[in-house]
Amino acid sequence: MEVSFWGESFKVNLVVGCIGGFLIAVLGSMFGFGGGPFMVPLLTVVLGLPMYLVVGSSLLAIFFNTVMGTVRHFQFGHFDLLLFCAMMPGAILAGFVGPKIAKKLSPLMVKRIAVLGLLILGVRLLF
Amino acid sequence: MNRKIALLGAALGISASMLFSGGSFAAQPVGMAAAAGPAGAVTAAGSVQISLDKTSIQNGGIIHLRGSAPAGVPVYVEVWSRRTVRADYFDTKMNKKTGNRPYILYMTNELPAYYRILVPTDRQGALETAKAKGRSWSCRAALKNCGAIEAFEAPAAIPIERYHVSVVGSVIGSRGNLLPAMSPEKDRVRAMQLLKMRFRRPDAILAPVVMTEPDGTFTAKIAVPQGSPGGTFFVRAVAGQNGVTSKTLSFQNHIAFPYVYLNVAGTSMDLFWPFLLSFVVCTFGVLMGAGGGFILNPLLVLIWPLPATVVAGTVMPTVLFSQATGIYNYSKIKFISWKLGIAIGLAMLLGGFIGPELTELITLSQFKFVFGIILILLAGLMAWQTTPGYVARNKKEKAILDQFQKKAREAAAKRAKPELETA
Numbered sequence: 001m002e003v004s005f006w007g008e009s010f011k012v013n014l015v016v017g018c019i020g021g022f023l024i025a026v027l028g029s030m031f032g033f034g035g036g037p038f039m040v041p042l043l044t045v046v047l048g049l050p051m052y053l054v055v056g057s058s059l060l061a062i063f064f065n066t067v068m069g070t071v072r073h074f075q076f077g078h079f080d081l082l083l084f085c086a087m088m089p090g091a092i093l094a095g096f097v098g099p100k101i102a103k104k105l106s107p108l109m110v111k112r113i114a115v116l117g118l119l120i121l122g123v124r125l126l127f
Numbered sequence: 128m129n130r131k132i133a134l135l136g137a138a139l140g141i142s143a144s145m146l147f148s149g150g151s152f153a154a155q156p157v158g159m160a161a162a163a164g165p166a167g168a169v170t171a172a173g174s175v176q177i178s179l180d181k182t183s184i185q186n187g188g189i190i191h192l193r194g195s196a197p198a199g200v201p202v203y204v205e206v207w208s209r210r211t212v213r214a215d216y217f218d219t220k221m222n223k224k225t226g227n228r229p230y231i232l233y234m235t236n237e238l239p240a241y242y243r244i245l246v247p248t249d250r251q252g253a254l255e256t257a258k259a260k261g262r263s264w265s266c267r268a269a270l271k272n273c274g275a276i277e278a279f280e281a282p283a284a285i286p287i288e289r290y291h292v293s294v295v296g297s298v299i300g301s302r303g304n305l306l307p308a309m310s311p312e313k314d315r316v317r318a319m320q321l322l323k324m325r326f327r328r329p330d331a332i333l334a335p336v337v338m339t340e341p342d343g344t345f346t347a348k349i350a351v352p353q354g355s356p357g358g359t360f361f362v363r364a365v366a367g368q369n370g371v372t373s374k375t376l377s378f379q380n381h382i383a384f385p386y387v388y389l390n391v392a393g394t395s396m397d398l399f400w401p402f403l404l405s406f407v408v409c410t411f412g413v414l415m416g417a418g419g420g421f422i423l424n425p426l427l428v429l430i431w432p433l434p435a436t437v438v439a440g441t442v443m444p445t446v447l448f449s450q451a452t453g454i455y456n457y458s459k460i461k462f463i464s465w466k467l468g469i470a471i472g473l474a475m476l477l478g479g480f481i482g483p484e485l486t487e488l489i490t491l492s493q494f495k496f497v498f499g500i501i502l503i504l505l506a507g508l509m510a511w512q513t514t515p516g517y518v519a520r521n522k523k524e525k526a527i528l529d530q531f532q533k534k535a536r537e538a539a540a541k542r543a544k545p546e547l548e549t550a
Contacts, residue, residue, distance in 0.1 A: 017471050018471060025479050031420075032441075052528040064469075066450055074444075079444065080389050081391075090406035
């Protein structure tokens with residue numbers, strides 16, 4: 001598929017993109033995460049698209065999964081309204097506070113701490 | 128900006144009103160109890176009598192039970208809540224005779240949200256044996272070894288639905304074909320499996336606390352933990368193998384704000400903690416550039432006794448609004464390729480259709496295991512993003528991205544201007 005973006009056009013391998021997106025969506029909706037950190041590398045590294053094309057478009061693609069996942073979870077009775085109401089304000093507040101803190105921190109340092117945290121949590125889940 | 132604040136206000140308002148209605152809901156008056164008898168035990172030959180020292184507790188607590196039964200027989204006490212919760216169990220165990228795997232999903236909405244059988248103190252050993260088996264313990268065997276099979280009564284007759292799950296069914300997004308109801312005996316066995324899926328550990332179902340005197344009188348401490356459902360609880364004693372049953376008594380568990388009972392999750396909790404957790408984790412998520420779900424979900428199942436289905440189904444919608452805002456902001460400056468986003472989005476739509484059904488088919492330990500692998504993969508991915516080669520490349524990409532975004536913003540501003548002048 002050909003995609004034109006700000007005066008440039010890119011060739012996209014839709015088969016790989018769709019299969020990858022599908023798998024990420026199955027896991028994402030199954031385990032309840034968005035999948036952005038996997039989607040962006042899929043489009044940039046595997047499909048070789050530039051970052052500026054990917055940031056907005058991957059968000060749009062993930063949004064499809066989030067909407068469908070939400071509807072289906074709701075349909076199966078997995079949605080707890082009170083728990084949602086407790087966590088939603090926290091998530092919205094984080095959207096305001098996060099970017100303010102981000103300016104003061106080195107992104108590289110944050111990533112390294114995140115790697116450590118994810119590893120600890122991951123191992124804790126495995127055993 | 129204003130939109131976001133309004134949204135936040137609305138969300139807070141809704142949650143606050145929900146909390147209060149939840150609080151008063153939990154504090155419903157005593158009464159109703161189908162067979163709640165007056166306290167006070169009178170011994171009669173061959174019968175079982177019980178009495179409780181309290182009629183209500185506040186957000187969990189201890190109730191002392193006294194009673195009498197024919198001398199020399201073991202006594203079991205069954206305690207359960209009126210509030211019910213959903214549980215499911217996916218049977219994929221191979222049938223040893225035929226070699227077939229059943230692939231049947233058993234599901235109920237009426238498992239008591241709190242359930243416990245108090246067994247004689249001398250059954251401690253049987254309970255330890257079950258605990259030593261780890262995840263593969265069998266609820267039926269544990270009940271049997273503790274001699275408590277006869278006491279398993281309240282959940283034995285709950286309605287259980289059976290679905291035959293098939294690959295085709297999963298793809299078209301159905302739970303599978305609803306199978307006809309089972310015989311009461313089979314229902315009873317499945318109810319035990321559902322009990323295990325819900326309460327996970329043998330010591331969450333069985334407690335060796337019934338102390339019997341030689342003359343047949345017995346005492347037991349009923350410990351209702353914090354986080355148990357509010358409302359009415361029932362207590363009943365069963366003596367001996369032929370199952371002489373006492374009257375059913377009841378007591379109330381009052382839950383007050385900020386503790387609320389989560390209907391779907393079947394647990395009550397102080398809502399401040401999930402709020403704080405979500406805030407901290409999502410803030411960190413913004414910093415590291417990954418959504419909060421990756422960290423929030425595993426923490427939720429590790430900290431609270433929440434089912435994986437509820438965690439996945441409740442965390443997912445929390446990012447809906449932030450994603451929608453992001454898309455709106457990008458689309459304002461025309462920084463989205465709709466063609467690319469929708470093309471891959473349609474594949475993801477299909478994935479999102481299938482995923483939530485699969486959550487029901489895995490056990491909590493499988494959920495944790497796969498999530499653990501996903502997190503380690505993610506950690507690897509992020510570690511790679513901190514290597515010097517990647518950082519250098521990323522810097523260049525970022526500069527180009529900023530340039531494009533600036534251009535896009537200027538173009539958007541230019542388009543907006545003529546409109547202003549004509550207005």
